[in-house]
Amino acid sequence: MRRGWPFYAQLGLTVLLCLFIVVPIVMSALAGVTVNVFKGLSSGLTLRWIFEVWDLYAQSILLSLWLAVACLVVTTLAGVPLAYVLVRRPNRLTRMFEEILTLPVAIPGLALALALLITYGGFGSFRSSWVFILIGHVLFTMPFMVRSVAAVMSAMDMKTLEEGAASLGAGFWHRFLHVIMPNAMPGILAGALMVVTLSIGEFNLTWMLHTPLTKTLPVGLADSYASMRLEIGSAYTLIFFVLIMPLLIAMQMLANPGKKRRAALQPAEDE
Amino acid sequence: MNATAMAQPGSQTVQTEKTGGTRIELARCTKTFPDGTRALLPFDLTINGGETLVLLGPSGCGKTTILRLIAGLEFPDAGGKITFGEDDVTRQSIEKRRVGMVFQSYALFPNMTVAENVAYGLKVQKVERRERDERVRAMLEMMHIDMLADRRIDQLSGGQRQRVALARAIALRPRVLLLDEPLTALDAKLRVKLRTEINSLLRKLGITAIYVTHDQEEAMALGDRIVVMQKGAIAQIGTPREIYRAPLSPFVADFVGASNRLDGRIEQNSLVLGDVKISLDQIGHAMTGDPIKNGDSNSNSRSGQGLADIYFRADGLAICAPDQGQIRGRVEAISYLGEKSRLTVSGIGESVITLDVDPDFQIAIGDDIHCRFNPERLTVFGRYPDARNAAQAM
Numbered sequence: 001m002r003r004g005w006p007f008y009a010q011l012g013l014t015v016l017l018c019l020f021i022v023v024p025i026v027m028s029a030l031a032g033v034t035v036n037v038f039k040g041l042s043s044g045l046t047l048r049w050i051f052e053v054w055d056l057y058a059q060s061i062l063l064s065l066w067l068a069v070a071c072l073v074v075t076t077l078a079g080v081p082l083a084y085v086l087v088r089r090p091n092r093l094t095r096m097f098e099e100i101l102t103l104p105v106a107i108p109g110l111a112l113a114l115a116l117l118i119t120y121g122g123f124g125s126f127r128s129s130w131v132f133i134l135i136g137h138v139l140f141t142m143p144f145m146v147r148s149v150a151a152v153m154s155a156m157d158m159k160t161l162e163e164g165a166a167s168l169g170a171g172f173w174h175r176f177l178h179v180i181m182p183n184a185m186p187g188i189l190a191g192a193l194m195v196v197t198l199s200i201g202e203f204n205l206t207w208m209l210h211t212p213l214t215k216t217l218p219v220g221l222a223d224s225y226a227s228m229r230l231e232i233g234s235a236y237t238l239i240f241f242v243l244i245m246p247l248l249i250a251m252q253m254l255a256n257p258g259k260k261r262r263a264a265l266q267p268a269e270d271e
Numbered sequence: 272m273n274a275t276a277m278a279q280p281g282s283q284t285v286q287t288e289k290t291g292g293t294r295i296e297l298a299r300c301t302k303t304f305p306d307g308t309r310a311l312l313p314f315d316l317t318i319n320g321g322e323t324l325v326l327l328g329p330s331g332c333g334k335t336t337i338l339r340l341i342a343g344l345e346f347p348d349a350g351g352k353i354t355f356g357e358d359d360v361t362r363q364s365i366e367k368r369r370v371g372m373v374f375q376s377y378a379l380f381p382n383m384t385v386a387e388n389v390a391y392g393l394k395v396q397k398v399e400r401r402e403r404d405e406r407v408r409a410m411l412e413m414m415h416i417d418m419l420a421d422r423r424i425d426q427l428s429g430g431q432r433q434r435v436a437l438a439r440a441i442a443l444r445p446r447v448l449l450l451d452e453p454l455t456a457l458d459a460k461l462r463v464k465l466r467t468e469i470n471s472l473l474r475k476l477g478i479t480a481i482y483v484t485h486d487q488e489e490a491m492a493l494g495d496r497i498v499v500m501q502k503g504a505i506a507q508i509g510t511p512r513e514i515y516r517a518p519l520s521p522f523v524a525d526f527v528g529a530s531n532r533l534d535g536r537i538e539q540n541s542l543v544l545g546d547v548k549i550s551l552d553q554i555g556h557a558m559t560g561d562p563i564k565n566g567d568s569n570s571n572s573r574s575g576q577g578l579a580d581i582y583f584r585a586d587g588l589a590i591c592a593p594d595q596g597q598i599r600g601r602v603e604a605i606s607y608l609g610e611k612s613r614l615t616v617s618g619i620g621e622s623v624i625t626l627d628v629d630p631d632f633q634i635a636i637g638d639d640i641h642c643r644f645n646p647e648r649l650t651v652f653g654r655y656p657d658a659r660n661a662a663q664a665m
Contacts, residue, residue: 156381157376157378160374160376160378161378161380163342163344163365163372163374164372164374164378164379164380164439165380166344166364166365166366167365167370167440167449168391168392168395168443169366169369169392169395169396169443170366170391170392170395171366174395179380179382182382183380183381183382185382
């Protein structure tokens with residue numbers, strides 16, 4: 001089949017756009033493993049910068065991972081029941097609550113952080129602990145967990161499922177753990193990945209809340225850009241990239257669950 | 272050989288349940304929703320052990336609310352009382368009531384296989400693994416879905432899903448089986464097939480069953496007795512034959528399919544319709560008194576004078592030779608239904624009348640026809656204010 005010029009024009013534009021995005025990533029990643037960026041690749045490749053970043057910022061990286069896990073635990077434990085209540089009892093109060101819950105996403109992280117600092121800044125040991133940052137992260141990521149779980153829950157006719165389970169003798173906790181939770185799992189998983197990704201990458205709010213001892217991965221990144229060689233900053237980017245990419249890919253895969261499975265198994269016809 | 276051994280616990284259940292279905296009584300029950308809506312006016316209702324009772328009525332009439340009261344998904348207002356046999360369950364939650372429920376939307380658990388769905392209740396009741404497996408197997412065999420045991424719910428057809436829902440509901444040997452429009456989501460042909468299956472299942476189990484539907488035909492086919500509901504109140508309770516042949520009010524007559532209505536008069540023990548005069552003694556079902564005071568159609572107020580509503584089905588009026596005709600009409604439409612043709616006729620009453628003829632009868636749209644009433648098939652209501660209001664409200 002012959003394709004006309006519009007096809008090639010579009011193809012060219014698409015390739016250009018992709019390059020526009022991909023080339024800086026490759027450049028940055030390469031810079032992280034180049035001996036001397038200013039001399040270019042001819043100066044040779046090395047893992048030295050990566051080790052150096054690890055020596056300097058291992059603590060920040062580990063803190064970020066720890067924060068992400070803690071944030072996930074809190075948002076799951078609080079967010080799933082919260083989503084359940086929002087879907088099960090839709091009234092003015094719960095709708096208002098949902099709006100308030102979403103506010104931290106709309107408000108700039110800096111403003112949110114400032115509010116936290118004004119309110120709790122006086123509690124010295126609390127202010128300087130990682131828990132302070134965790135609270136910021138939970139506030140920021142909670143709506144993503146709740147929204148994602150609530151979307152799945154409202155699609156599954158929870159009321160009737162629960163009534164069915166109750167008629168078989170199942171009390172609230174049994175219903176919640178064996179019927180509601182398993183069926184809401186796609187939403188919980190999608191929300192969890194979102195929470196972890198956002199928590200690891202969060203900068204605005206964390207930058208305001210951090211202390212020299214509670215630096216996270218992105219804060220360390222800013223720090224290294226500002227005060228280190230370009231190679232170290234780039235190596236840092238590379239590490240960040242390696243951490244975050246698998247999460248993003250997993251999120252994509254979860255976004256359309258069971259597509260293949262459903263296509264393979266057509267529902268039976270009535271006899 | 273193994274299969275017969277497995278089937279035994281199931282068949283034992285059938286035996287024990289057959290001898291004693293649970294008798295259910297609702298006394299002085301009303302239901303007011305939190306927003307103040309009166310969903311159910313005060314009523315008493317008794318469902319005999321092993322009986323299949325059908326709650327029939329248009330949407331919003333309260334039939335589902337009664338079912339939910341019995342299930343324990345709603346509670347009656349203070350003063351109402353619900354008993355299962357000797358057991359007062361008025362304030363008991365659904366988890367404790369031991370009821371089986373089948374929903375219009377099936378409410379099967381999508382995260383479980385067919386067998387796991389059926390086993391769920393047994394698991395909750397902590398029935399031991401071996402017995403559980405046996406009972407699940409017996410249930411699936413009884414519903415002819417044993418080959419689907421390991422399927423996921425989204426791989427089943429609508430009919431198969433409803434069979435799983437039934438198996439799941441009866442696996443726990445409930446005291447009463449509650450079915451909320453279980454066939455409404457299925458297509459017409461399958462509906463009739465499953466209706467027959469449910470009917471024989473209920474007879475076989477001998478379980479007390481309450482079946483909610485808005486489909487008159489379904490109600491007739493399944494019910495030992497039918498409760499016709501209208502706006503939160505019970506309009507009539509009776510066997511299918513009573514409801515069909517002797518409706519107590521114009522609403523019931525219309526709802527169970529007597530869709531033709533004519534205005535007439537009652538004069539000296541006769542029904543008068545223009546030039547036609549038919550003795551009330553010949554009329555199949557005449558209610559000329561106030562049905563609330565005397566529901567008996569043979570009450571002595573039959574000779575009262577006044578206006579009358581006449582209801583009949585397509586068999587209440589027949590085409591005849593011109594010299595024997597009582598009234599004349601004009602054919603507006605003809606639908607060929609196979610074993611008969613249904614005519615839509617104007618000129619007899621205010622609105623059109625439907626009547627059936629032999630499908631080979633030569634007739635065309637626009638023809639004038641002469642008809643005779645079949646008095647046996649007429650239902651006549653003397654027009655008292657209440658009945659008029661009810662008819663208008665429809």
